[in-house]
Amino acid sequence: MQWREWLCSLGGGVGRSDLEDLRSVLPSFFPSLFGLGALASLTAYWLLTRPRSIRPPCDLRAQSVPVQGDASCRRSALLRDDNLLDFYYEDTKTAYEMFQRGLRIAGDRPCLGFRKPGEPYQWISYTEVTHRAQVLGSGLLAKGCQPNPKQFIGIFSQNRPEWVIAELACYTFSMAVVPLYDTLGLEAMVHILNLAEIPLVICDKMEKAESMLANKETGVTPALSCLVLFNPISAALVERGRNCGVEVLHLSQLMALGRDNLRAPIPPEPEDLAVVCFTSGTTGKPKGAMITHGNIASNTSSVIKILEGFFVIRQEDVSISYLPLAHMFERMIQVSMFVHGARVGFYQGDVSLLMDDIKALRPTFFPVVPRLLTRIYDKIQGSVTSPLRRAILHYAVKRKQAEVNSGIIRNNSLWDRLIFNKIQATLGGRLRFILTASAPISPAVLSFLRATLGCLIFEGYGQTECTAGCTFSMPGDFSAGHVGPPLPCAMVKLADIPDMSYYAKRGQGEICIRGPSVFQGYLKDEENTAQALDGDGWLHTGDVGQWLPNGTLRIIDRKKHIFKLSQGEYVAPEKIENIYMRSVPVLQVFVHGDSLQSCVVGIVVPDPEVFVDWARERGIVGSYEELCQNSDVKSAVLEDMVAMGKEAGLKSFEQVKDLYLHPEMFSVSNGLLTPTLKSKRVELRQVFREQIALMYSKVAV
Template sequence: MKLKEDLNPVLLLLFQVTVWLYSVLAFLPSYLFSSVSESDAGLGSEQERAQRLKARSVTGHPAGPYRAMGATKRLVSSLHPGVDTLDKVFEDASRRFPDRDCLGTREVVMEEDERQSNGKFFKKVILGQYRWLSYAETHRAAACFGIGLAALGQRAHNNIAIFCETRAEWVIAAQACFMQNFPLVTLYSTLGGPAITHGLNETEVSHIITSRELLETRLKFILLEVPRLQHIIVVDDTPTEWPGYPRGISVHNMANVQGLRTKPENVCQGHKQPMPSDIAVIMYTSGSTGVPKGVMISHSNIIAGITGMAERIPNLGENDTYIGYLPLAHVLELSAELVCVAHGCRIGYSSPQTLADQSTKIKKGSKGDTSVLQPTLMAAVPEIMDRIYKNVMTKVEEMSSAQRTLFTLAYNYKLEQLSQGRSTPLCDKYASQLQYTHTLHIHTISITHTKPDTRLRHSSTRKCKHELTDLLPLPSPPSSLVFKKVRSLLGGKTRVLLSGGAPLSAATQRFINVCFCCPVGQGYGLTETCGAGTISEMWDYSTGRVGGPLICSEIKLKDWVEGGYHITDTPTPRGEILIGGPNVTMGYYKNEAKNQDFFVDENGQRWFCTGDIGEVHPDGCLKIIDRKKDLVKLQAGEYVSLGKVEAMLKNCPLIDNICAYANSDEMYVIGFVVPNQKHLLLLAEQYLIRGSWEELCDNAAMEEVVLQVITEAALSAQLERFEIPRKIRLSPDPWTPESGLVTEAFKLKRQQLKSKYQDDIERMYGGK
């Protein structure tokens, strides 16, 4: 042991010398390569990029409205002249890219139930290659399905619902509805029975498109509560006879409905082409509060939104491959896939359970979807990227001292180059070519930073570290040892990663930039704005910001006096964010009371009041700093932003998820915490606290230990004393969309969480 301790400083010095030599060798090609890219794109150091104008106030007033530099005279609302409805978008794509792969699905080679250590069985799959439909084939399939739906009695302007997982058939069905001018009602596949019933009855649908699994496990139990429903179309290859369903309801499979096109009486069904102002989608939000609301989205709204998004993705075209796995009932995924379709990209489908080699449903030794598809484009919510970050850093924390030093030096070297606007060609070349044998397993942990957005260091508070037995080879250039393996988690070819749905932490964004060798476009938008609002420029590596407005929209700020935010604040104007433009939707379906958040200005432009609080930086970029609904006034008069508290504490390695809660009649904040299992077990071992996982989470002593760690993390994050939770409840179960405690985008459902932990709230507030 003494010999090992003596060797560590020598190894550290050796590594530092190696990195210095490597930096010298890499500098010249790095300088040459990066200087070319900088002259072409007008880039430079991070400070110089942050000063480059992305948007400006068209009135000169600090409140705005702010427009992108490329749209200061007028907002852009269409991709191509004359392509003004979604059926035309797909028709145009199928004409330009008829033989190009469009929609891909992996074949299932084998399924088996694998016994777990706890005695339970979990389904594992081995998947084969992707099978593709070309653009021309997809267009024909959608046209046939649309005519078949019309043959079943579906009529133009009458709503039709889709309640289905993300898959190729979802897109085919949606395109069929766009062609026939059937407004498409989208419902999340994880919605509970009451929410599904509410959406179907409110929109008065007679036809619904679903999958066999959702029909048999969810939908059939509420059929009697949806009296207008007459036809259920199952997208799977399923039997044609469906006994046991209520009288008056017919069940069909997709292939049979497509086959109705060939019947003579259906051949002459007219093409009900929509107008740009017609409703394309009634999208039911996942609803972080109350029952889901249906947002009416016109064809022109969506086209304006995807026009703005497409402009922010450099070199978008038919050589790109997008991986679809987020819910298509969410505006982020639907918009992203429509952007890809409009540009001839191919879309391969996946799911969170089969995404990577280590995903829960992938049988050990077989390939996940990213390894086979090797996508170049990907969308993700911060929850998923935070998991990737923590997963990789788990292995870093478990490495030997030499390995950790190597990773840190490589990370810091590349981070420094990126901050100066330089690429790292030798580093990336080695990272893409060097092979080594080491498996990154999925766990959850994090590492700390010396200060936000700067260099990496290891936490000095960790007491339990484990050495790896399978050591990484050491003689190679540092970045090549880790970055290729990390990059391979997403297939190895990802060039753009779009993040939306919630704020992305600075640590995670830096990690993705460095280790995945690709930029992260952090965006901001809502269902009410077609997901479009702002997206950061791909060359802008600054963190904590969501970029400037898209060319289809503009933003302005409005005073929120109660919260203390004013457009006259210095050094930056602050206030509630308002988004205006052709991407702002038509309002809420049959919900006039909620439509007060929409208004039309004197120029006839629609605006939406988001309820989010932002500040506009001198370069025109927006930063989200608060949310009106998340602000609570404590008894002593202090305002606490619950979202801010949660965002700061989620970077703590011990926390997988957290919900801060405050009662205005009380003096302090409390919290519900989903702890990281590995870290909690290590902490319990350290403090000699025994018990099963559930018993540990119910243990008062364990709560106190975790609270101490959280308090230290909160102080390090510079939270005020009154913002730090004073009492907590540990939850043994994760919060998932299936549990109803978070939305599909993993936003907290505060009302549901409050109901679940009501007894604990009373306990933590002394029985009040």
């Protein structure tokens, strides 16, 4: 009866009749009470677990601000003033210090991963990587290399842990790295070895060492005196090297020499040269962009600054390394991982096995180029054949896109569980972050994948000469069709291009960059340096941009690859190609024109995954190769492309008047794309000179 006494004490004047009344209603009251309690519990659970919108770090309507009142020159809204960001952490002013920070965080935890076919990943710890780098660097010094930033060491290898260890070995003793890669070609390789006076090259395979020795034997690379290989070497290779004055060593031999002559680190300063990154170039000889440790620190720090409080790289995070380490994009991704003590797992070196590596590694961070995202998009779309499933997919995508547009990014919604989880599983099922750069990406593809993959997808823009990026998507802004505002390390301005009718006062012009991430110039090349860097330190990119009302930058054209038609009209082929790429049957396109012709023509590689079905829908049946030779199919493709051009506002003289369907993709291996997947226009013109001439002869008639 204690409860009666308690009720009486509460009311003071509660009598027996009141208690009897209460007792009479309790049977009906308790179910209601329990119902209210259950509802309250469910409400509390929903409040705690409901998907939350991302809170942007700034007003998304003003993501950049004018510099000194000049609307054509802008900097990040995340900065307090016009002083640009040099570094984020006080102890990370060089690439060497950034790795050392990761070492302090992670210690004996995994750093670099690799795998053999069919086996799980094996890992090398931060402690072991640091030790190996010091030993290898000591070995380099024992072979006569000097511990200063004027000492250039070549690395000629596919992505693998030893690449990173060799790079860190150079940084441990203030030496500079010169990456080399297969697609440079013989002439360009000789040019680089001689220009940088490289005495020692670290290779992965014997084939690459043999190509180095062939150059030495003909006397065209006199400075080369030592080759170090990751893979096993033969006695014949050692003898061949001895005969032409080149010492050939296995990595283990150099490591043994380093252990016997171990030296204390001689760390670099921020202003010291870290890497000479030779641009692959679409024309002419490659140019060596000189990148300092300060350049690397400011660029990496700016990405960290943008993501602070929103996306923090953790020790458990892992990135898949398959994009060429010879280029700055992949290197900056890795530095960002290392500074936080996170992991990097390397693919096996075979792109055809990349998806298998991804499933084994299950990365959380995935750096990509737009072409790969487009291929993923095409595969998803191509896998849905029935009208009902296609309708369900599109409805689910719209529901997820509505969430994305409201700032909610997740992979645990009803639609994820029912439809998208299989798609996400093909990329390991743990992705938190995707970064795309190096070329434009279709807004439709970007929006679609943000919904289906259930992770953050950011787009950046930049080039080697500004270390990597100069603009980056702002957290919380999931609109498409732009590359974000300037990074905190960069001021971006637009300069007039009168010949193309672009003017800064209209918010359009050549994109120019200034700040601590801008390179120091091209190695021993004053002429090209003067063309790239003006007297005020502005890097002229050759790309054409437009400021949008929200302070983000849109890439709209390209200045460098323009030509004038016979009637005096200027044409920017890359702009036209980017528009035609939206045509469903088109996978790749090369637009050509010159001053002797009044129109442009095109070489088109149809998309093999959709081309046959696309033609069948138009009543034309045949194999992929047969359809490429079918004049009716060509006319249908041309009609579709022209319609796409009209929709995008192309002028009549910008539309191709004829095209040739080519069944083989442009690729790095066949020499028609650079390693960053840009068209090599000189090579394309040469390869298709007969087809181009034939098309112009028909157009003239």
